Amino acid sequence: FSENISFKRYTQKAILIIIVVFFSLLALSRPQWGTKLQKISRKGLNLLVLLDVSKSMLAQDMVPNRLEKAKHEIEKLIDILKGDRIGIIVFAGVPFLQCPLTIDYGAAKMYLDVINTSIIPVPGTDIGAAIRLAIKSFPEKEKKYKVAILLTDGEDHEGGAIQAAEDAKKEGIIIYTIGIGTPAGELIPIRNAQGNVIGYKKDKDGNPVLSRLDELTLEKIALITGGKYYRATAGELELKKVYNDILKMERKRLYGRQFSQKEDRFQWFLLPA
Numbered sequence: 001f002s003e004n005i006s007f008k009r010y011t012q013k014a015i016l017i018i019i020v021v022f023f024s025l026l027a028l029s030r031p032q033w034g035t036k037l038q039k040i041s042r043k044g045l046n047l048l049v050l051l052d053v054s055k056s057m058l059a060q061d062m063v064p065n066r067l068e069k070a071k072h073e074i075e076k077l078i079d080i081l082k083g084d085r086i087g088i089i090v091f092a093g094v095p096f097l098q099c100p101l102t103i104d105y106g107a108a109k110m111y112l113d114v115i116n117t118s119i120i121p122v123p124g125t126d127i128g129a130a131i132r133l134a135i136k137s138f139p140e141k142e143k144k145y146k147v148a149i150l151l152t153d154g155e156d157h158e159g160g161a162i163q164a165a166e167d168a169k170k171e172g173i174i175i176y177t178i179g180i181g182t183p184a185g186e187l188i189p190i191r192n193a194q195g196n197v198i199g200y201k202k203d204k205d206g207n208p209v210l211s212r213l214d215e216l217t218l219e220k221i222a223l224i225t226g227g228k229y230y231r232a233t234a235g236e237l238e239l240k241k242v243y244n245d246i247l248k249m250e251r252k253r254l255y256g257r258q259f260s261q262k263e264d265r266f267q268w269f270l271l272p273a
Helices: 007-028 066-080 105-113 127-137 161-170 215-225 237-247
Strands: 032-038 041-044 046-052 085-091 095-102 146-152 173-179 189-191 197-200 229-231 252-255 259-264
Touching (some): 046 066, 046 127, 066 105, 085 105, 095 105, 127 146, 127 173
Parallel strands (some): 146 173
8 A cells, every 4th residue: 555655745745735824824914015006085175284484483482482383283283184185385485385285194294294494495484475375286276175274473574465365365265374472472592503592583783583473464364364363372272173163164075196005915925825
C-alpha cells in the first residue's frame, strides 16, 4: 500500500494547504494601503470663513491671543458642520483663498492649522477686499445657499467694507460677523524667534499702537447682508447661535471634491489562495 503513496506529492499538498491558509488569513485581515478617490454629495450650504490675520490679531485681550481664539472658534465650527461645504479666506492688507470650498473637513482643518500672521506679507487690514474675494469664490450662478462668517477685530484700514457688503448682498451672500477683541483695546506685542515678547508695535510717532475692537463696522456689515453680529466670548456660544441660524436656511445638494481614503487590497492575497 505504501508503494502507491507519493510522498513527494503528499509533501507538496501539505505545503499548498499551508500557503492557502496563510494567504486566506492575510485576505481576512483586510490589508489596506494607498488611496482611492471617491465623489460624495450632501445637502448643505456653501460657507466661507473670512479670517483676519493682520498683526493686530496678536493682541492678547483674548486668550491666548485674538488669532488663536478665532482659529479655535473656526475649528469648533467645522466640528459641528453637517454636509455644508466650507472654505477659508485669510486677509491682512490683501486677501488670499487659503482653502477652497470643500466637504473634506479634515483637509479644512489642515489648512487652518498652518495659518499665522506671517501668511500674508502685506500689512494692514482690508475687510472690503476679503469680502470681494468671497464674492468671487462662491458659485457665480447661485443667488442663495451662500453664507460668510467674518472673524476680525473690525479695524478696516482701507474703508471699503461697507460697499463690499452692499455688493455681497446683491449676490445673495449673508454675512455673519464675529468680533475678536475688546472695545477697550490692547497693545500689539512683538516677539522674537523664541516667542518672547520684546516690545510692542508703535506708530510713526513712536507711540504704542492700541488695537480696539470696531463693533460698529461689523454690525453694519451683518445688518446690510441680513446676518447678525456677535462678540467672541469664552464660552463660544456665538458659534452655536450662528449655526442654529444656518440650519434654518434652505439647502441644496452639493457635490464635494473627491477625497482620499485607504484602498482595500485583500484581493491581492485572495487570488493566490
